[in-house]
Amino acid sequence: MAKALAGSKKAPGIKLGIIGCGNMGRALLEGLLSQKVLPRRHLLVSDVEASVSEAIQRQFKVKATDNRQLAAACQVLVxxxxxxxxxxxxEEVKECLSRKTLIFSLAAGVSTRFLERTLAPERIGVVRLMPNILVKIRQGVIAYCPGRYATGVDLLVKRIFSPLGKVIKIKESQMDTFTAISGSGPGYLFYLAELLEEIARKRGFSQQTVREIIATQFTGTGLMLAASSQPAKTLKEKVCSPGGTTLAGLAVLEQEKLSSVLEKAIQAAEKRSRQLTR
Ligand SMILES: NC(=O)c1ccc[n+]([C@@H]2O[C@H](COP(=O)([O-])OP(=O)(O)OC[C@H]3O[C@@H](n4cnc5c(N)ncnc54)[C@H](OP(=O)(O)O)[C@@H]3O)[C@@H](O)[C@H]2O)c1
Structure with a gap:
């Protein structure tokens, strides 16, 4: 099944169901449709609020149903x-699954062991994924780790989730660090943007101008970083002319030990991720 979906643009016969039509479910559906990963008629959605999934059905012309019917109809469940x-x-859908069903979970802190235990005694294949909010604009990073019974799923995972951003395989033991750096990462960068915006506004720039400045330089910096094979340190040094303004600003960030503040922030997020994991 995995090979069928991974190898073919149309993937005939494979049905994928999304349980939960919130931020992530909706972003995934939009990505799958826009990249034509699966034909519309092979995509199903369900939500605890039928009105929510029915609205999705009207908007995207995919079938809305309830969790159990969706589980019975689909080979891949997200x-x-x-x-x-x-x-x-x-627990609700367990008895509707076939032994070949593959379950993808996007939930933070929910281990493959928990998923497998809940689905026991059947040995259902599960894959744990960790996206970040940037999947909404298809610029996310999505890490995944397959459980014990999900073998040979790499191509399938990439096929389904690459419309949302970069897909990378990690060990489950790396999930807390990945969550702290990538899952929470956009939050740190938004905070940095917030601080820079506040500082510029205090100095008389309008909100609109400030937003244009900060957003453009975040985008540009990201693109430059992605396009370069040089370390970030080298790129940083290239921006600094001797005796210049950037060097003066960076000297303060170093003196005030921004690196140790960031280290502590990542440690706190890792710790919280460990506490939440079950
Ligand atoms: N958003 C992010 O940036 C992000 C990042 C990384 C990981 N994640 C993970 O992605 C998962 C989804 O997050 P989200 O932000 O998309 O959440 P969300 O916006 O709250 O969406 C979840 C949806 O599922 C519905 N739902 C609740 N119980 C259900 C049930 N029994 N059956 C069917 N649908 C049900 C919810 O309805 P109600 O609202 O009525 O409860 C809601 O529409 C979470 O586990 C989160 O940890 C999210």
Missing amino acids: VAVKPHQVGPVL
């Missing part, structure tokens, strides 16, 4: 509900 809702959702 569980896109909040972490505490994953256990109840799996």
Whole structure:
């Protein structure tokens, strides 16, 4: 099944169901449709609020149904509900699954072991994924780790999730660090943008101008970083002319130990991720 979907643009016969039509479920559906990963008629959605999935059905012309019917109809299920809702959702759909069903979970802190235990005694294949909010604009980073019974799924995972951004495979033991750096990463960068915006506004720039300045330089910096094979340190040094303004600003960031503040922030996020994992 994995090879069929990965190898063919149309992937005949494969049905994919998304349980939970919130931020992530919707972003995934939009990505799958825009990249034509699967034909529209092979995509199903469900939500605890039927009115929500029915609105998606009207808007995207995919079939809305309930969790159990969706689970019975699909070979691939994407569980896109909040972490505490994953256990109840799996309990609800468990008896509708075939032994070949593959489950993708997007829930933060929900381990493959928890997913497999909940689905026992059947040895259902599960894959844990960790996206970030940038999947909404298809610029996300999505890490994944397959569980014990999900073998040979790499191509399938890439096929389904690459419309949302970069897809990378990691070990489950790296999930807390990945969550702290990438899952939470956009939050840190938004905070940096917020601080820079505030500072510029205090100096008389309008909000609109400030937003244009900051957003453009964040985008440009990201593109330059992505296009370069040089370390970030080298790129940083290239921006600094001797005795110049950037050097003066960076000297303060070093003196005030921004690096140790960031280290502590990542440690705190890693710790929280470990606490939330079950
Ligand atoms: N958003 C992010 O940036 C982000 C990043 C990384 C990982 N994630 C993970 O992605 C998952 C989804 O996050 P999200 O931001 O998309 O959440 P969300 O916007 O709250 O979407 C979840 C959707 O599932 C629905 N739902 C709740 N219980 C359900 C059930 N029993 N059956 C079917 N649908 C049900 C919710 O309805 P109600 O609203 O009525 O409860 C809601 O529409 C989470 O587990 C989160 O950890 C999200």
